[in-house]
Amino acid sequence: MIQVEDLTKDYGTVVAVRGVSFSVGKGEIVGFLGPNGAGKSTTLRVLAGFLGATSGHVRIAGHDIAKAPLAARRALGYMPESAPLYPEMRVSEYLMFRARLKEVPRTERLRAIxxxxxxxxxxxxxxxVIAHLSKGYRQRVALADALVSNPPLLILDEPTAGLDPNQIRDVRALVKDLGSDRTVLLSTHILSEVEATCERAIVIDRGRLVAEGTIEELRARQRSTGLELRVRDPHAAAEAALTAVFGVSVRSGVTEETAPDRRRLRLGLDAALDADTVTEAVVQALTAAGIGIHALVPEQASLEQVFSALTRHEPSAAPEQSAETA
Amino acid sequence: MNGFLAVYRRELLSLWVTPLAWVLLTVFLLLQGAIFYSIITHFASMSEASVDTGPLQAYFGQESIFLLMTLLLVCPALTMRVFAEERRSGTIETLLTAPVTPASVVLGKYSALLTTYALIWAPTLLYVVVLRKTGVVDWGVVGASYLGLLGIGAAYLSLGTLMSAMTKSQLVALLLTIFVEFGSFILGVGEYIFEPGVFRDICAHVSMMSQMEDFSKGILDLRRVVFDGSVTLLGLFVTTRVVDSWRWG
Structure with missing residues (x-):
């Protein structure tokens, strides 16, 4: 539905998007992810035909937006960030106007609205009257506007921005529902949103595409760098045994209050080494020391961690992670 | 042209459901009423009327400076929000991502303004009806006069639309429009100031007062019509280019 090739957009001297290429297939729900100011809105505005690309090609439903802008715009429903509406119009009047503008045939307009x-x-x-609506309802009216011509492609720029938790849940459910019979590209800086609604994500940062793939693929990009260990260890000997293993550091050791001979350990693994080999060495060292292993869980990277690792601006900063998994 | 009609209808609705058009209509009619009343009392007090002048000619012609002053007030106020407001509120983004061309957006909005302008003038037809009770009305003069007013309005509204597209601030749009329109009006006054020569001819050519004086005598000068038309088309053309240029901002 969307093919973007080497898209660049600059505002004078500021380059907002540089050399971004990606594609979105029919029927997909794709999250467009990035921190604030990464170029998400700029990219979506180019896709929607509001801004012209400085260089590169964009095809919407097979139409080049530079050569056939009207055909491309007919195929999409676009909801801009902050959902701008005309405050003096009634909801039905506004949607009637939008339906006329989007060339919904006269006989079908009322039904479409x-x-x-x-x-x-x-x-x-x-x-x-739109001026009397709350933020949540305005957002929904903007969404209804995007839907009114029943387009095969929806581009939604931060559809849940500024909504309360209940409204966010409603909008996410709606997006999922809409995604069942059409293509949706939605931008957000909230990761849980992508995990809750999207099958695939495209991550951009400072105008560049930094990652693309399904949620699982993105998660797999972040290698496991930690182990959580539960052992039977009455003498706290496990930590001594583990310090001898190359590439392992003990981050914390906690004795369980209910059972004094059980300890819960968190280990950090040297990122330069193969995690599987080190895990094996850990097990061997513990068995050799006569310590019973109850559980061994590799720490799974959350999408948050992947995101912050991808969009971190200082490459020297070590990925100091929390234990929470998504 | 689908887009044109949709934009036209929305713009007209917006103009008339907000107080702006009604406030302008009220102010405009109060001013016109005052001008017309003073002209009528002036003629009523004259002992003998000359053949080639009457209250209508005075209203539309010799005394047209008052009428044009009210236009310098009404037209910029009418056009100031037309693009500036959409850009400030962001609705321009939804408008321009619909399958419409910049030309149909500009024409739709402009036509709505011109319609509103005509509607604001419509009640002044009552003045003609009032005069008809007491004397003979030359309908040629009336028709030509309104045509002249339509031409001036078309040019002023076109310039105002352009100014509104140049800025996100309604106030700046208003001031720019007043500056440009008042400037062209003052240039027309130059006809009475300068020595005969090229410059005076130019001033006479662009003078809105001379235009109304000619039209109020029933003289349909094609040069005037062409001038108004060129200003209107130039303004609309440049506005379309400005709207198009936003994609590259």
């Missing part, structure tokens, strides 16, 4: 309002959950607000 009704359907869009139903899906976005604003049917009961049809007669309300």
């Amino acid at each position: 009704g359907g869009a309002m139903d899906r976005a959950g604003v049917s009961h607000m049809a007669g309300t």
